[in-house]
Amino acid sequence: MTGRTAVVLFTRDLRVRDNPALAAACAGFERVVPLFVLDPGLAGRSANRDRFLHECLADLRAALRDLGGDLVLRHGDPVAETIRLAREFDAEGVAVAGDVSRYARARERRLRAECDRHRMSLRIFPGVTVVDPGALRPSGGGDHFKVFTPYHRAWLAADWRAEVATPDRIRLPAGIRVGDLPAPPAGDSPHVVPGGAGAGRDRLRRFARLAPGYGDRHDDLAGDGTSHLSPYLRFGCLSPLAVARAVGDRDGPFVRQVCWRDFYYQVALARPGLATEALRARAADDWRTDDDAFTAWADGRTGVPVVDAGMRQLHAEGWMHNRARLIAGAFLTKYLRLDWRSGLRVFDRWLVDGDVPNNSGNWQWVAGAGFDTRPHRGFNPIRQAERYDPDGDYVRRYVPELAAVAGKAVHQPWRLPPALRRTLDYPPPLEPAGAEPAWLR
Structure with missing residues (x-):
């Protein structure tokens, strides 16, 4: 130009x-x-x-x-x-x-x-991405990758563009009316991270020092070793290329998550109906309708503590730990058999980092509707909770009704002695759609 x-x-x-x-x-x-x-x-x-x-x-x-x-x-x-x-x-x-x-x-x-x-x-x-969404094509043909692992290999081998310098000076045309920024709207969540590139750079600097331990910590629900950079990437406050380079290890576990982001962007480019149209033809698209169960899930009142903790974190912070997103999504789609698109809409309302490629791609993956080599995989919420929240601290942080329940017993309050259970203002687990799972028996 x-x-x-x-x-x-x-x-x-x-x-x-x-x-x-x-x-x-x-x-x-x-x-x-x-x-x-x-x-x-x-x-x-x-x-x-x-x-x-x-x-x-x-x-x-x-x-x-x-x-x-x-x-x-x-x-x-x-x-x-x-x-x-x-x-x-x-x-x-x-x-x-x-x-x-x-x-x-x-x-x-x-x-x-x-x-x-x-x-x-x-x-x-x-x-908007590290590698341009249309730049990588599968060797066997096609306009986009449908499986993450070969995409990741191609992504790692690709030439990344050079970061560009910040302009020294910007000169506006004379007489331009810049316009006023309207009064800040009120958000729904009281504990959303602050917006802006300055806040994003501060968070990136803090995370870069801790990134070497990311692989060991990022699934710890209570310890919360994730980067919290996703809102800043969603709005482009941070360059995803600069984020990937700041962490240092191109083939490390955190940069792999950045690659997942690029993966879904190239899927969204090829599949513009990603938010509404399943990527995988299901053997039986048998989603059921249960308004009461859906409302209980959306409000964090399912009676399964780790699911409720995730949904309440979403309401409080406009963000949810990634492991909790997987657990909550699998509970809605695999346990309640409710349509993933209804869950996507709830996340889209609350998530500060919500965007079409990642929100839709991840929901399709967890529901078995997307590009996943194991579409029928399940997430046992109790096993997940005991593994990633072994002391129950994450649940007690977001589900105060269970604050007095010690240790990992908090993950299965329906197994508590009846006298103690009656003192808790907490519902029993929702009925499953289908056979009762072993963890509920």
């Missing part, structure tokens, strides 16, 4: 460090308009994400002002607002990060058509 003025449309790359679209525009143009459009069509889906987004935008505005620029804010359709602003200041080009969701791809197609109509250039840049 060459010329006088360019617009950089921020979407899910809310940072100035290692932002290829911003860096290229600043290198090739005299004036740059950093733009974010608050799209009413995306607002209100998750109060937690709306709040986090507001904090991200405030942080991004401060970072751009430190470079001499500002974040220009508009409300409405992102394509219409981008073209309107570009025409107002005779911009010759628009830069945007590529993305894979059905919404993002439709936005890109419309933006390209409008740029062509108004004789502007449009460039799509990497930055």
Whole structure:
């Protein structure tokens, strides 16, 4: 891109460090308009994400002002607002990060058509994943990988792009109206992590020092040795490439999790119906309907403590430990036999890190509907709880009704003496859909 003025449309790359679209525009143009459009069509889906987004935008505005620029804010359709602003200041080009969701791809197609109509250039840049979602193809043919292990091998062997430097300075066109950031919306969860690239970098620095022990700690529910970086990756406060490199061990267990993220992005690129259409043809798509059981699961009142602890952590923090996500998801789909799409919608409402590729891909995997070589695998919630929360501390943290139950007995309160059980304000386990499992007998 060459010329006088360019617009950089921020979407899910809310940072100035290692932002290829911003860096290229600043290198090739005299004036740059950093733009974010608050799209009413995306607002209100998750109060937690709306709040986090507001904090991200405030942080991004401060970072751009430190470079001499500002974040220009508009409300409405992102394509219409981008073209309107570009025409107002005779911009010759628009830069945007590529993305894979059905919404993002439709936005890109419309933006390209409008740029062509108004004789502007449009460039799509990497930055949402480590490796571009369409860059790796299976050797046996096909446009995407359906199994993680061969994808991981190809991903490790791929050439990663170089991180780009933060621009030295950003110069806005004269007379531009930057717009006000609206008042912060209220989130649903009281203990959501703070949004913004600054908070994300602080968390990454802390985690990088602990990352060598990640493989031993990340499944510990009570110890919580996970990175908590997923919200910052979801909004692009942190570059996933920079995160993978900061940890140091490219073939280590944490970077493998980053690769899982890339894996689902390349699936979402090839399968735009990922959030609603099962990837694997089921022998019998026999999901049942039980509104009471579903509500009990969503509210954390199933009577199975580790499941309830996970769901209550979700409500309190807008986040859930990954091991707890697997347990809660398997309980809904394999034990209650309720449709994974209903669980996905609950997670989408609460999760700060909720996005289409990972939320949908993981739900399909745990339900046996996705790309998994063992679709019928189960997660015995008691065995999982006793292994990953052996002292019951995670359960007692989020299920206060059971705070007085000592040790691992907290995982099976229905086996407590009747006199003690009657003192607990805690429900019995939900009835299973099908044969009673051994752990409940």
